Amino acid sequence: MDGVIFEKLKILSDSAKYDVSCATSGVDRTNVGRIGNACAAGICHSWTADGRCVSLLKVLFTNKCVYDCKYCVNRRSADVSRASFEPQELAALTMEFYRRNYIEGLFLSSAVEVSPDETAERIYRCLNMLREEYQFAGYIHAKIIPGVSPEIIHRIGMVADRLSVNIELPSQESLSRLAPQKKSGGIFRPMRQIEQTLAEQKTLKGAGNMGHFAHLGANIAAGDGSLTEMTSSQNPIAVKETGRKYAERFAPGGQSTQMIIGASPENDRQIIKTSESLYTTFKLKRVYFSAYIAISEAPELPARFTPPQLKREHRLYQADWLLRFYGFRADEILDERHPFLDTDLDPKIGWALRNIELFPIEVNKASLEELLRIPGVGTVSAMRIIRQRRISAVKYDDLKKMGVVLKRARFFFTCMGRYYGGKEPDPVYIKGIMLDAEGIRDNLTDKKSWQQISIFDNHLVENKAANNELSI
Numbered sequence: 001m002d003g004v005i006f007e008k009l010k011i012l013s014d015s016a017k018y019d020v021s022c023a024t025s026g027v028d029r030t031n032v033g034r035i036g037n038a039c040a041a042g043i044c045h046s047w048t049a050d051g052r053c054v055s056l057l058k059v060l061f062t063n064k065c066v067y068d069c070k071y072c073v074n075r076r077s078a079d080v081s082r083a084s085f086e087p088q089e090l091a092a093l094t095m096e097f098y099r100r101n102y103i104e105g106l107f108l109s110s111a112v113e114v115s116p117d118e119t120a121e122r123i124y125r126c127l128n129m130l131r132e133e134y135q136f137a138g139y140i141h142a143k144i145i146p147g148v149s150p151e152i153i154h155r156i157g158m159v160a161d162r163l164s165v166n167i168e169l170p171s172q173e174s175l176s177r178l179a180p181q182k183k184s185g186g187i188f189r190p191m192r193q194i195e196q197t198l199a200e201q202k203t204l205k206g207a208g209n210m211g212h213f214a215h216l217g218a219n220i221a222a223g224d225g226s227l228t229e230m231t232s233s234q235n236p237i238a239v240k241e242t243g244r245k246y247a248e249r250f251a252p253g254g255q256s257t258q259m260i261i262g263a264s265p266e267n268d269r270q271i272i273k274t275s276e277s278l279y280t281t282f283k284l285k286r287v288y289f290s291a292y293i294a295i296s297e298a299p300e301l302p303a304r305f306t307p308p309q310l311k312r313e314h315r316l317y318q319a320d321w322l323l324r325f326y327g328f329r330a331d332e333i334l335d336e337r338h339p340f341l342d343t344d345l346d347p348k349i350g351w352a353l354r355n356i357e358l359f360p361i362e363v364n365k366a367s368l369e370e371l372l373r374i375p376g377v378g379t380v381s382a383m384r385i386i387r388q389r390r391i392s393a394v395k396y397d398d399l400k401k402m403g404v405v406l407k408r409a410r411f412f413f414t415c416m417g418r419y420y421g422g423k424e425p426d427p428v429y430i431k432g433i434m435l436d437a438e439g440i441r442d443n444l445t446d447k448k449s450w451q452q453i454s455i456f457d458n459h460l461v462e463n464k465a466a467n468n469e470l471s472i
C-alpha cells in the first residue's frame, strides 16, 4: 500500500473509532455478476466485548472539520493529525481490503470539510465509484452529515445499504450547548426524508410498481420538516437512475442513529423516551448508544479521563431491547420517581420488582404479552410456551428446555399452580438473590474491553483472539 494512503488510513480509521453505529444486519441482496455479497446471514461480524463491530472497514472520509462540537476528538480546535481521502483512493482501498478478505463491507462516516454538501458530494462519488466502476455489491453503511441537501441524500441512499444520521445528544438544549453548529432541524429533516422514501418504496414494491423507483425520495424538506416532491428538473437522479442496474432499492437496511451517553446531563428516562420517539417517528432500525470517552477539556463536559459509563450504556441497550422486542413503553421502563436505570440490574428485572403485584404469572394461562414480561423469558421461549400449550400443559421441567432462564424467571411465575421462588414474591429478597447471581457483571468494566480495536493494533487483536474474546 502506498505510504501516503497508509498514513491517511491510520489517521482516518483512528478518528472513526468513537462511532459505534455500524451493525450490518437487515440487508439481503443476491450477487449477480458483481463482487461481494450483502445478505442478512452472509456478512460475518466480529464484535469486541462492548459491541463494536470490526468486520467492516470503519473509516472517516475526512477528519478536517469546520465544526467545533465540544465532545468530539475531530473538532476544529483539537490538535490532531488531519487527513482526507480522495474518492478514488478510498474506493480502491476498500476493494483492496475486500479482495484480501480483511473486510466484509464499508462503514463510512465523515467530518465536515468546507460544508456538508461539499463533503457529502465527495462521499457519493466514492461510493458510486465502488458500485459502478468496481461493481462492488458488498455492504455499505454511509453516515449522512446533518444539513446535507435532500438531492445528495437521495443519491447516497441509492448506493448505500444503510444510512444513519447521528442525533449525538438526547436534547436540543445539549445540542445547542455542545454542538452549536448543528441544528436539530438539520438532523431530523434527513431522518424524515429517509423514512418517507423507505415508506414510499415499500408501498410501490407491494404494488409491484418499482418502475417508478427512480423518483423515490425526490423530496425537498421544508423548514418544518414536511416534504414536498421535487420536479424532475430539480431532481437529476430521476433521469439519471432510470435503467441503471444498481438502482434497485434505496437504503435497504434502513436508517439508524447514535446517541452519546454521559457527555450531557440527561437522565436515562429522557434518553429512552428520545429513543422511543425516534423509533416511532422515523422508523429507525436501531438507536446506538456510545458511552462518552472523556477526551476533551471543556467546562461543559465531564472532567478529562472520567471513566466512560459502560455499565450505563449496557443497561440502556437492554432497555432498548425491551422497547423493540418486548412491547414495553418508555414510560413503563422508567418513570419520574425512577429516572435512572439500576446499573446492577437488568431493566426487565428492575421493572418486575417495581411491579411485583403483577406476579406470579401462570405460564399455562398467560398471553404472549404477559409471558414476555417475565424476566428470563425471551421472545423465542415465550413462543415455544404458547406452541406447547396447544398440545399439552407446560410442566416446570419443560421450561428450561424451552430456553427459559429459570434462575431469574422462577420468582415471577407459577407453573400448573405451583410457585418455585421459595416464598411469596418479595422484591427485597428477590433483588438480593439477583445481585448475587450477577457476579459476572463486573466484567463489563474490564478496562481493556472498551478500547476500540484498531486495524493497527495487531498485538491487541492477537491477544483477544487467543483469549476467544474476539473471532477474527
Ligand code: SF4
Residues within 6 Å of the ligand: 065, 066, 067, 068, 069, 072, 073, 074, 075, 076, 110, 111, 112, 179
Ligand atoms: S461535525 Fe462535530 S461531531 Fe462531526 S466530526 Fe465535526 S466536530 Fe466532530
